[in-house]
Amino acid sequence: MYSTIIAEIKTGILKIIINRPEKLNALNETVLLELREAIMQLRQDQSLRGAIITGSGEKAFVAGADISEFLKADSSEGKKLAIKGQEVFALIEETTKPIIAAVNGFALGGGCELAMSCHFRYASDRAKFGQPEINLGIIPGYGGTQRLTRLIGKGRAMEMMMKGDMIDVNEAFRMGLVNKIVQHEQLMHEVEEILKFIISKPQPALAALIQAVNAAEHHGINGFEKEAEAFASAFSSEEMKEGVTAFLEKRKPNFK
Ligand code: COA
Helix, strand or coil: CCCCEEEEEECCEEEEEECCHHHCCCECHHHHHHHHHHHHHHHHCCCCCEEEEEECCCCEEECCECHHHCCCCCHHHHHHHHHHHHHHHHHHHHCCCCEEEEECCEEECHHHHHHHHCCEEEEECCCEEECHHHHHCCCCCCCHHHHHHHHHCHHHHHHHHHHCCCEEHHHHHHHCCCCEEECHHHHHHHHHHHHHHHHCCCHHHHHHHHHHHHHCCHHHCHHHHHHHHHHHHHHCCHHHHHHHHHHHCCCCCCCC
């Protein structure tokens, strides 16, 4: 049994719901562990053909990595944190059964990175996206610097990560970050329908397709190592301490 996610199985589809609505489904260590376990179940259970990842509650898909776990970590812990997140998200991306993100609200920081590790994304008309790490004095560390750049292009990715503000779903759609915008109430139904359609296709061909498309991108594999190192170096800065403390104290940061 899981404590921070809900895993539901219906007609060969595994629905993974990140379930910490009171913290806007922020990804703490337990969520990452349980997410990894659920993805392993998807990979190993022959009767499962695909998965949907979504967030619980009305507001958020996932509002990021759990900021309250940051202050206790130093630079080397920071690197471990980045690698842990990167590994789980790589596991999702490399799973040879289709995994779709149903983005039902805020997809910020690690939430945007989680959505990007899925094979593609449908989003509610209320969804908002962003990589706000810069406002905390850090950078994306769960693959975001790599996957965002590949998905929307270097210039737009740079701007989004440098500004650190949120974009609405229409802009996310224009950029290619989401495949389709769906009326909020219809989101789960639409995602289930598209996934049912996709898993009616021949499984070996789907698996081969996922591997081949992923291979198109993997020439930059070192980028993930670079990201974890850069994340670690920002993680030990005074600015990070101020940014994270300010968030937790619900005030504006005073960066030098
Ligand atoms: N980590 C830890 N806790 C988080 C969180 C995160 N990434 N995002 C939200 N929460 C918590 C809040 O601290 C708050 O907890 P509390 O009720 O115990 O104080 C709760 O979730 C609700 O969030 P709140 O900020 O009150 O909601 P809001 O509607 O006013 O604002 C956001 C929503 C998404 C704009 C705001 O929560 C936010 O900026 N979150 C952080 C986003 C971020 O920087 N993510 C990247 C992390 S690397």
